[in-house]
Amino acid sequence: MTGVNRIFVSFEIDKNELITNLRSRSPHPDLGNEAERVIKLLPKMLPGKQDGKPVNVLYALPITFRVVD
Numbered sequence: 001m002t003g004v005n006r007i008f009v010s011f012e013i014d015k016n017e018l019i020t021n022l023r024s025r026s027p028h029p030d031l032g033n034e035a036e037r038v039i040k041l042l043p044k045m046l047p048g049k050q051d052g053k054p055v056n057v058l059y060a061l062p063i064t065f066r067v068v069d
Contacts, residue, residue: 007035007063017044028062035063047050 007026014020022039026032039061048057 005065005069009035010060012043012058015047037067
């Protein structure tokens with residue numbers, strides 16, 4: 001786990017401005033848990049709009065952690 005580790009996080013911003021369907025893929029469970037914890041701290045975000053109506057928007061976000069001993 002030491003060194004540079006890349007975690008991929010995906011989530012949706014739903015019609016109610018909430019983060020839903022949060023998932024992560026990481027080389028170590030602790031890094032995935034930390035990435036999810038950080039994403040949960042994000043403030044509410046405006047949902048996307050299509051034809052003037054709010055819609056869910058899927059985001060994929062790479063996060064890089066540098067782990068040192």
